[in-house]
Amino acid sequence: MSMMSIRAATPRDREAIRLVEEHAFGQQAEAGLVDALVSGGDAVVELVAEEDGQVVGHILFSRLFVQNGGNSFPAVALAPLAVEPSFHGTGIGGALVREAHIRLKDAGEVLAVVLGDPAYYGRFGYSHARAEKFESEFQGEALQALAWGEAPETGKLVYASAFGTALAA
Numbered sequence: 712m713s714m715m716s717i718r719a720a721t722p723r724d725r726e727a728i729r730l731v732e733e734h735a736f737g738q739q740a741e742a743g744l745v746d747a748l749v750s751g752g753d754a755v756v757e758l759v760a761e762e763d764g765q766v767v768g769h770i771l772f773s774r775l776f777v778q779n780g781g782n783s784f785p786a787v788a789l790a791p792l793a794v795e796p797s798f799h800g801t802g803i804g805g806a807l808v809r810e811a812h813i814r815l816k817d818a819g820e821v822l823a824v825v826l827g828d829p830a831y832y833g834r835f836g837y838s839h840a841r842a843e844k845f846e847s848e849f850q851g852e853a854l855q856a857l858a859w860g861e862a863p864e865t866g867k868l869v870y871a872s873a874f875g876t877a878l879a880a
């Protein structure tokens with residue numbers, strides 16, 4: 712019987728994470744984004760899912776700020792989330808999101824945003840309604856937010872600098 716477990720990513724996981732990201736997205740941009748976020752010190756929660764000792768899933772939340780006038784509120788951005796294609800649909804993606812949320816809440820985080828399919832992220836509590844007043848170059852139905860406590864509903868979303876460089880490639 713296979714055993715799936717989730718744990719914090721360590722420096723020794725970098726190559727395995729890169730492969731999972733490349734396989735899931737079929738390109739290198741997301742793997743490059745992960746490396747840039749981690750090396751830039753912007754990772755807040757990063758987890759891997761293992762099946763029988765092999766890394767088959769990965770999730771990263773990075774620091775994002777909501778700027779309102781002179782205030783800068785710390786939040787997190789979910790990106791990327793990747794599961795090895797042969798393991799899709801077995802609950803690994805969902806388990807990674809839920810475990811990361813628990814750790815984020817424990818760490819005192821109160822607001823997360825994601826850019827993705829509402830049909831997928833809605834099941835975890837994300838909604839476009841919670842994000843629609845934010846100012847963002849990514850504003851649209853795919854921009855969703857989830858708040859666990861008091862957090863701004865307006866303001867400009869300022870992502871880690873890696874988003875500007877890695878995804879422009």
Ligand SMILES: CC(C)(COP(=O)(O)OP(=O)(O)OC[C@H]1O[C@@H](n2cnc3c(N)ncnc32)[C@H](O)[C@@H]1OP(=O)(O)O)[C@@H](O)C(=O)NCCC(=O)NCCS
Pocket residue numbers: 735736791792793794795798799800801802803804805806826827828830831
């Ligand atoms: C998205 C992804 C991480 C989901 O991982 P997973 O382990 O297959 O997900 P789970 O097993 O927890 O959930 C599967 C469910 O999600 C649904 N789902 C998967 N990808 C989806 C998508 N892009 N849009 C809508 N629903 C999606 C499946 O249909 C399935 O639905 P069901 O529970 O109603 O049957 C995985 O498919 C993946 O790595 N995709 C490629 C990379 C990617 O698109 N990442 C997200 C970018 S924002």
